[in-house]
Amino acid sequence: MKKHTCIMAIDDELEILRLLRNILEDEGYDFVGAGNGDAAFSLMQKRHPDLIILDIMMPGLNGFQVLNRIRQESDIPVIMLTGMGEVTTLRDAVEFGADDYVRKPFYPLELVARVRAKLRRVTSSQPTLN
Secondary structure (H helix, E strand, C coil): CCCCCEEEEECCCHHHHHHHHHHHHHCCCEEEEECCHHHHHHHHHHHCCCEEEECCCCCCCCHHHHHHHHHHHCCCCEEEEECCCCHHHHHHHHHHCCCEEEECCCCHHHHHHHHHHHHHHHHHHCCCCC
């Protein structure tokens, strides 16, 4: 049985999580959402997502702290999705190990295109078994 690609979104805004679920499930992805960083780490261990969409401004662990911890354990693709638009924030996200950065409000088609691009790179870099 083929495993469906799983995408995790970590955002404290429930409306954003619902929107992401609708967009990504319509595209055929499995979706798992977490409302904060602490919940996300528990879910990551259970679901093993193929890509993470991560907000920066959250209560408790912020997105940079979550990203730092993810990078200690994994090289999973991470797309930052945030309302913060300063160039320094973009620079910090990339320096902390984010693979991409999308500003809120976002266009669903743009986000899906970026998700596909990141997943394509990961898939094409994995060795194939003969």
